[in-house]
Amino acid sequence: MARGGRFLTGDATSLQSQGAGWSVQTSGGRVQAEQAVLALGPWADALIRTLGYRFPLFVKRGYHQHYRSPAQLRQPLLDAERGYVLAPMQRGLRLTTGAEFAPIDAPPTPVQLLKAEALAGELLDLGEPLSEPPWLGARPCTADMLPVMGPAPRHKGLWFNFGHAHQGFTLGPVAGRLLAEMVHGESSRVDARPYLPQRFM
Ligand SMILES: Cc1cc2nc3c(=O)[nH]c(=O)nc-3n(C[C@H](O)[C@H](O)[C@H](O)COP(=O)(O)OP(=O)(O)OC[C@H]3O[C@@H](n4cnc5c(N)ncnc54)[C@H](O)[C@@H]3O)c2cc1C
Missing domain, CATH: 3.50.50.60 (FAD/NAD(P)-binding domain)
Incomplete structure (x- = not known):
């Protein structure tokens, strides 16, 4: 500027x-x-x-969801073997998924988040998700x-x-x-x- x-x-x-x-x-x-x-x-x-x-060109989609977790995570945590990340954010504990192959304008699916939620829930008490819909983004791939x-x-x-x-x-x-x-x-x-x-x- x-x-x-x-x-x-x-x-x-x-x-x-x-x-x-x-x-x-x-x-x-x-x-x-x-x-x-x-x-x-x-x-x-x-x-x-x-x-x-x-x-x-195609997209790889990915989801985030925030939770009101009682767990006090001090730093992001990557579970590389099972493919999810937990990160403490101002709005709560953020859970992210891996990549979903779907057209950019296809309706969101709950598959990846539900799987990641179950896996992360074995490690920490996630608590309740915030009432907003999960965030969905698309990675622009060639x-x-x-x-x-x-x-x-x-x-x-x-x-x-x-x-x-x-x-x-x-x-x-x-x-x-x-x-x-x-x-x-x-x-x-x-x-x-x-x-x-x-x-x-
Ligand atoms: C779940 C997820 C996790 C990711 N994690 C990482 C990471 O850890 N590290 C990393 O480096 N990258 C990451 N990425 C990838 C990164 O987000 C993208 O590669 C990057 O945003 C691409 O930048 P861009 O400017 O090309 O496109 P975008 O950031 O998508 O910007 C394109 C812009 O074009 C605008 N637009 C669309 N249509 C029109 C129109 N007709 N007129 C005007 N504007 C329009 C959109 O509103 C948007 O603002 C991640 C992506 C996702 C989905």
Whole structure:
């Protein structure tokens, strides 16, 4: 922001090629730019399909549930053998699941959480779950489990940056830097070739 950036909220499905660049409808009106980056995580597939790209993308879903547990856990606990995590959070004890293979818009299922709840319950008294529905997220995955980063092969000035799978939080800063270097044609310490969209064409 201090260097001139602006945050605007908009709908990426309003993306249009305009003049020598791209435009998108936002709360601050229609915004135009020479370069646009499509970074929609698990929602990228729907938009790139409208542009004629068919990449092998899928999601791995995962759930969190908070419990009013009487147990006083002081640090997160990973049960690697049985595949769940318990973490003390401000809102209670958080139980997380492993990966569920399902379409992004499929209704939530109770299967994974019930299994993790039974396993974690052998170790600690979880208490009652909070009355809110479990959180459900989707990890944006590709067939080779590497992100898609680089210029959209058939659309000048459009860049792809999605598919960071299980590591998107961790990779965010370095992915942002690599993409900025690509957009500006700068050299990079990271070899971008494994991530280029062309590998799926
Ligand atoms: C259960 C679970 C556990 C995870 N654990 C970890 C972990 O421990 N460490 C780690 O590094 N990563 C983890 N991840 C992965 C990480 O969350 C993702 O890789 C990361 O969020 C991907 O970042 P992104 O910016 O590409 O997509 P997202 O973070 O999904 O952001 C995409 C954004 O696009 C927006 N959007 C969608 N459609 C439109 C539209 N039409 N117009 C405008 N905006 C739109 C969405 O609202 C969203 O804000 C986990 C994911 C899940 C589901």
